Amino acid sequence: MTDELVRVLVVDDHPVWRSGVRNDLESSGKAEVVGEAEDGGDAIELAREVMPEVVLMDLQLPRVSGVDATRAIVEDSPHVKVLVLSASAEEADVLEAVKAGASGYLLKSSSSQEMVDAVLRVRSGEPVFTASLAGLVLSEFRRIAGKDPTEPALTPRENDVLKLVAKGYTYREIGEKLFISTKTVQNHVQNILTKLQLKKRYELMRYAIQKGLDRAPE
């Protein structure tokens, strides 16, 4: 861990919420807010200008949505981690954001301590998963596996890990249960996320091939 403050960009359309998050992050002494955006479009621009390490992203934004902004930011600068901070009723959007490249998801009702932890974990490359997101991801993979066996599927071990995350176990507890290291658990979770993102890319690619978009114009 470096002693330097984590550079955070806060994206939310509610000024009160932004200032609350800023307060929580800065009083922790571990992070500094280098920018605030109230819309996805502003977020994409600011992400280029202020060079944040972590973007705390709300999903319900005016004009450009949080999902679209996440996709653009991750494509623009892959080293920037996007942590979605969202309300529970938007879980379908959360799944889309994760497919678009978000590294984690946190409920808005989480405590300040949990938020700061999540920012630090995401910065160090650890995916931040909640139990409910794990449930959604699990069902997403089952849905796809039932339809098309050629698409990226979960290995049995990844399936076990994801199930335990969905049951609320921490990575450490999962490691103990499965007799593997916490780091290995994290890798499994990262691989699951990557497959989800790959699947999205795979879908786009297949769509392009179907529509003949891969061929050069005659």
Added chain:
Amino acid sequence: MTSAQQPPLLARARHRDESRSLVTGALIFRWVWLLWMAGLAAADNDALARASLAWASIGAAALWTVWLTVSRRTWNRGVMAFDIALCVWLVLASGLVIEEGQIVMGRPFFATGYPLSAPLLWGAVWGPLTGAGSALVLAVAHLLSRPVNGIPLSELSPAQVQNVTGAMLNYLVAGIAVGLVARLLRRSSEAVRRANEETLMEREVAARLAERQALARAIHDSVLQSLALINKKSRELAASGSIDPAEVARLAEIAGKQEGELRSLILREPEAPPTGRASLRDALEVIARETSGIKVNVSATGPIWLQRHVVDELQAATRQALENVVEHAGATATTVFAEEDDDHVSITVRDDGVGFDYDEARLQADGKVGVLTSMKGRAVDLGGTMSLKSEPGKGTEVEFRIPKTGGS
């Protein structure tokens, strides 16, 4: 918005009806005068100076009247000009048809009232100015019919002048009066249309207001009450100087519960359940909200549609498990995970509390097995099982697993 577009269309239809009835009236008068003109000409046939011209004119008027009657949708200013020209001709032709110098000698006038129908009709269609204009043209023609009949204007007797003037005034009065009535009708139907529109708008506003009131009631009943309570309690806490963590936690709990309720009121799109089914995830989320004293996360692999009584039983079993956690586990968080595969549904209630040595025989001996038996009974009644995994210091995991019966 369709509701905003509909009223003008309806009102316009009614408005057209009203002016149509006036126009229909003018057409009926025209037919009456046509027949009167033809009847008079037939009765006086022998006395006519130019009978063939008279019948040709009557025939033309008859054809024109038929055409007007069937073609009312296509009328334009050209049609009006032709009609006025025809009526002018009929008026002037009177001077030729009737024996020279005889036009005002107490004999019936050849054209009779037929030309009067022109200002009536066009006044009805285009208003008082058009009515007056066409009346003026015909009044002048009426005046000129005297010279055509061989009576110079300068030789008209006072009685004849009176007669001609009266006829001219008749034209003007008819054209202007009908025009005014038509305009009045049009304006009043316009007013009716506007009133209709306003009523509809008011009704729409009222509906929106009612909707807002219903929402406001729902918010008032729970959210506002809770906010007021939080406001009051936190002031009291601030004033008391010593902060009681339990009190603060209770406030946070109230706020959290309201946040959830407000969210479900506003955000959650209703998923249409298959008939007779209920969503297990929704049922679990309800218990999660209702459980106080601990934070409950719910995760699920979808809405999981099951028969309502199955959902009720599983909900009851899960509630018992959560009550157990709150009472005994000393946990900070608990997660309820519902999973559905091809032929089974399972619910896991997992806490990070103190855990215990699970030894069913010993629990039985100690008489502490009541709740567990009840929970297990619910699972077994549904043809399933309950399993329990626990270790001191490592939390507890309870799993209900039941077969999906009666198809998906």
